[in-house]
Amino acid sequence: MRLDQRAARLLLSVVIAAGVLGGGVATAAPAADPTGGEGLRAAVAGYQAAPGTPTTTVTSTEVSGATVTAEVATPPVTRSEIITRARTWTTAGVPYSQSDYYGGYRTDCSGFVSMAWKLSESLTTRNLDQVAHRIDKDDLKAGDILLSYDNHVVIFEKWADTARTEYYEFEQTPPRAVYRKIPYPYYSGTYLPYRYDNVIEDDGEVTALPGLSTISRSAGDLDVFAATSDGHLKHRNMNDGVWGCWATLPYNAKIKGDPAAIFSAGRIDVFAQGVDNRLKKITWTSAYGWYQWADMGDYVVTSSPAVTSRSATGIDVFAKNAANKIVYRHYDTVQGWTTSWSNIGLNASTVTASGAPAAVANADGSRMNVFARATDGSLLSLMWTRDAGWYSWADRGGDFIGRPAASTRGGDSVDIFVRDHDNSFVHRYSPNGADWTTYPASDFGGYILTSPTAVSMTGQRIDVFTRNSGADLIRKTWTGTNGWYEWAGHGAVGAPAC
Known part of the structure; x- marks a missing residue:
């Protein structure tokens, strides 16, 4: 079957899973959550930053109302590396969870982005914008994100049509990490494009092995x-x-x-x-x-x-x-x-x-x-x-x-x-x-x-x-x-x- 058929079946399973689980990020209509649409920010266990790695002061307000501030390692990363890292989760079919971890990162939507960007913490949709900056729709490139504050986030790969009404993206959503084509900016809700502050420009194409x-x-x-x-x-x-x-x-x-x-x-x-x-x-x-x-x-x-x-x-x-x-x-x-x-x-x-x-x-x-x-x-x-x-x-x-x-x-x-x-x-x-x-x-x-x-x-x-x-x-x-x-x-x- 072609991609649109696979995507339709996957979308159906996601909607069903969201209804059964009674929470999480539902593909059809993600709803805001008191915790920011996912689990709490958490440091990545065993993370070792290279000497000279830049850091960013990230501030967030937790559910309790407390303000938490920490220095988060924000290493430079190429666009192609972001896509390669994102693909490791979709290939492995990493299950969605707001409390589980995979490779040190929380396995929800913002933990997924934190992993792809090589951050030292699993951030949330409430503070990913503190290590990124707003860009225009026409500037989107591989490795950028579409962020719905306090709700959900996906990783942009490429446009699917010349009219730029659909795009291919990587996303951690129930029941598991997926790669698919979706309408711009998302199925519903307000999603804004952002770019990681320390991205290294390349063509974003993952170079295949020699043939x-x-x-x-x-x-x-x-x-x-x-x-x-x-x-x-x-x-x-x-x-x-x-x-x-x-x-x-x-x-x-x-x-x-x-x-x-x-x-x-x-x-x-x-x-x-x-x-x-x-x-x-x-x-x-x-x-x-x-x-x-x-x-x-x-x-x-x-x-x-x-x-x-x-x-x-x-x-x-x-x-x-x-x-x-x-x-x-x-x-x-x-x-x-x-x-x-x-x-x-x-x-x-x-x-x-x-x-x-x-x-x-x-x-x-x-x-x-x-x-x-x-x-x-x-x-x-x-x-x-x-x-x-x-x-x-x-x-x-x-x-x-x-x-x-x-x-x-x-x-x-x-x-x-x-x-x-x-x-x-x-x-x-x-x-x-x-x-x-x-x-x-x-x-x-x-x-x-x-x-x-x-x-x-x-x-x-x-x-x-x-x-x-x-x-x-x-x-x-x-x-x-x-x-x-x-x-x-x-x-x-x-x-x-x-």
């Missing part, structure tokens, strides 16, 4: 490639269900993002974006093994590449350029580059991509499908056929993060896999690469940390790899006989090492 690529050389055989945070490439092979060790490939170049691997008879080519934003390629042959990395020209690419093939020696290479256009170039394993980089799609001048592409060709080379993420997070698709050439880019909807993955089970069929905006795993299918409405998207939920990569070793099997919240490699398999299996864990990337 993955997978190929199949034959039935029963899988190869997985993983970029590392220090700019190198690792490789692991599975043959007939037996996994080998992780090998680190030659060190003569540094890469970033997601590698893009492709297999032809007796040969593997892996393309990647270099740290210098130039394309790199490393090749394996059955006769020689792994070669050194090769520079593939001075053209600047601003994304990881995608590759597919329509012939025995041809490789079609795609990437995003500095103008945020998806560009294409053809490489031949015998001749080298045979074309120059060029924009693709009849409407290329009006289409802007915000992420790396994915590409897949059918078996006879008569058709290619290319995909990318639009600036609003929706899926863009483009078709090429031998008879007609490039068609126009089409918007297929959705809202996902990073790059899509594309594979085919045979014929003109296409399977698309994405990391959805809430980090769940989503699958879409088209029988011909053009019809994306007959078969609804399948949302498998969960939390994945990198964009997926997928391959079909036969027409009756798909293997999808990604990383979970612990950064371990995980795999989900589909077979024509049994459908989708549960996720299988394959441990940390790099372990065991060769």
